[in-house]
Amino acid sequence: MPATIRDVARLAGCSIKTVSRVVNGEPYVTEETRARVQAAIRAVGYAPNISARRLVQNKSFQICILMYPGLLQPASGILSLIMDIGYEENYDILFQPYFPTHARSKRKLVSLIYEHRIDGFVTTPPCDAEDFVSELLDTFKVPLVQINPFNRPEKTPFVASDDIEGARGMMEHLLGLGHRRIAFLMGPRNMRASFDRLEGYKQALEAHSIPFDPALVRDSEFTFDGGYTAARLLLEGSPRPTAIFAGNDEAALGAIYAARELGLDVPGGLSVCGCDDIAAAGRTWPGLTTIHMPAEELIETAVRLLIQILKGSLPSSNQVFLQSRLVLRGSTAPPAEAST
Amino acid sequence: MPATIRDVARLAGCSIKTVSRVVNGEPYVTEETRARVQAAIRAVGYAPNISARRLVQNKSFQICILMYPGLLQPASGILSLIMDIGYEENYDILFQPYFPTHARSKRKLVSLIYEHRIDGFVTTPPCDAEDFVSELLDTFKVPLVQINPFNRPEKTPFVASDDIEGARGMMEHLLGLGHRRIAFLMGPRNMRASFDRLEGYKQALEAHSIPFDPALVRDSEFTFDGGYTAARLLLEGSPRPTAIFAGNDEAALGAIYAARELGLDVPGGLSVCGCDDIAAAGRTWPGLTTIHMPAEELIETAVRLLIQILKGSLPSSNQVFLQSRLVLRGSTAPPAEAST
DNA sequence: CTGTTAGCGCCTTCAT
């Protein structure tokens, strides 16, 4: 049975309140008593009981990250980064699988609020696709920070990256290499990134006075299989695109697989590029050219922002934008028939 | 302010204890009162306050999974599976990054036990490499279930896969294709899998009366970079191996990358195979031949076993073995110079 | 079958 605050008080010869003050770094304790209490704490091996603290403060000191199992792939690095922040800040961090529109997910969320009294939430796409989550949390006055949310209402805290800009940059790269028939693999409709990346694609075409061809835009659902299927269809059709810009890396890997299967060399016969810069992007020959999304920073910023809000220090800026950047690897090259 | 048990009692016209009984599904309540209480619960929107329950029962209803950030890559599927089990069983599941030998990790672990009173732990390799964790938990009488532990003392609960058998099976596959110079990429020394897989490699060689050549065994640390480097050295040396059996898939992907970089076709000029069957294995052309490790089942079994133990029902078997199986994909083929 | 009482360990309030 671990020591309680009373054991410490007895040993230090003071009241439990004084121990409490020392433990929580509150003022109004003589240096001398403080030292004596601290010695007693060490002597009995005291650590505060979190459950008791939670009960009396009516806080859980837990925050919850809602994630869609199919898309969020917490690289182990991200996961351990998040857990470390939690440890530093004395918050438990729980992950909750969440499928938008699923009744079961909604029930879980409600019970999380009711029973656990989770102090705050972070959403990742596409968990914010419906307004259910934000409205529910709003009703219960539970703070929420969104990562790359679908909508960006004023005053809602969120952390986002600029997908339009990123996609446009990638298109400039492909266009600069000489590509003109560039296919685009679209993502699911419940994620803002799908639309924003498409928008960047269109803007770049327009800037270069290349007509937008809807036949070159296919759905990929941001999955390997989706990218594979879309690429097969594109590559078996005619005229073939000389490059495929996949809305995310998973789809890009599927496209590369499809190309290889058809005997097409990448990048010799087809350029492929993606978006996100997942770990696998650098580990597949010849290396996937992609847009590095600052996943670590996004989630770290979101978690820290939430904790700041929970601690009551309203930050100057609730809405943070982070930069992406192009990562050129081996999967893009000038088109075979290009005239240099 | 959410409703408390007292609000329900008032509305249902009974004592709080009766409400408690209904909430916890205890016997000795008339069907009629039970119904009345349940109606009251719904009416006021009552849900028990978990912090209070935790305090009074002196349990945290939290379990913690210790993981080594570099190696455990919780595919999103696994992560959400785990969280779902936790939800079903009413346990919060926390992940804790843990580096064996690091003082900071040890401190975190101690504070987790002291403050959070975590009810039980699961370790993943190589977190169990030293005896620190198991001894600490033993001292505090905190239950522990290990996944693929380094040692397998009697009566220690663990869940494991048979790596020797798996590796031998893979070797039979390569030998059956006609390979004789097969290199092996070893993993870190603090993981049992490293040794067991090497053992399987050796056993297969011996069964085929092929002398063991230490020069064909290289360290890869079970990482992409490690596999890449080891493969470069192997392939630039002479005579070249005709196949590389990597101790895990990450290293195998590194080896494939190295081969491609040297202009060697896989599997035409070199066969490569791995172990684990991570998601990327099926997504890299031409598909990585590997041993499917039942990662989901391992962790699910471990978590369920731990929860069983925590609930006091001592399961018949504390030590569970799960089968692996060969997954043949495109990265292995007969050697070029083989005589069929 | 149902209710009463007594804490769990801590923090808050208000005295001193």
Place this chain on the structure above:
DNA sequence: ATGAAGGCGCTAACAG
């Protein structure tokens, strides 16, 4: 600068 009392919401133990 310190302490005493009260209560957070719940369950365990014991009465009725």
